[in-house]
Amino acid sequence: MESAMFGLETPLMTALQHLLDIPDGEGGGGAGGKQGPTRAYVRDARAMAGTPADVKELPGAYAFVVDMPGLSSSDIKVQVEEDKVLVISGERRREEKEEAKFLRMERRMGKFMRKFVLPDNANMDKISAVCQDGVLTVTVEKLPPPEPKKPKTIEVKVA
Secondary structure (H helix, E strand, O other): OOOHHHOOOOHHHHHHHHHOOOOOOOOOOOHHHOOOOOHHHHHHHHHHHOOOEEEEEOOOEEEEEEEOOOOOHHHEEEEEEOOOEEEEEEEEOOOOOOOOOOOOOOOOOEEEEEEEEOOOOEEEEEEEEEEEOOEEEEEEEEOOOOOOOOOOOOOOOOO
16 A cells, blocks of 8 residues: 555655665655655664663763673774764674574674764863773763853942
8 A cells, every 4th residue: 555645654654664674666755756864864873773872960071871892992983073063983793703603693783873962061172982891981071160250340430
């Protein structure tokens, strides 16, 4: 049946079709020239959804904690894009051994990514990343609070 007949011609349904890898001609493609999200967008959305993270606010910093089991530091990339966007990305590759046959494959493989918009008081020059025991911690120090403005005293003259 046609998906347009039931009002299912929405960006959400198109994204779901892409996630399920339904070819464009079979899943109700784009009637009237409407196009859903691109495959690159869906791939990035999938990579972001599959990468859970904890974000903590400490007294002097923000901490972003992401589980990265089995990855080396060369597999992980931490960047800051313009407009204060912290990007944590990388790729977990499958171990290929010719003599081994997988009976079950449950661990997530492939690319991962998370983006975080940093607050205005984040110090972009003081960002550090440490990966220990399979846990990546990215620390972004806070800028010191601005000094409160002192009221300006105006001398009153007697006329």
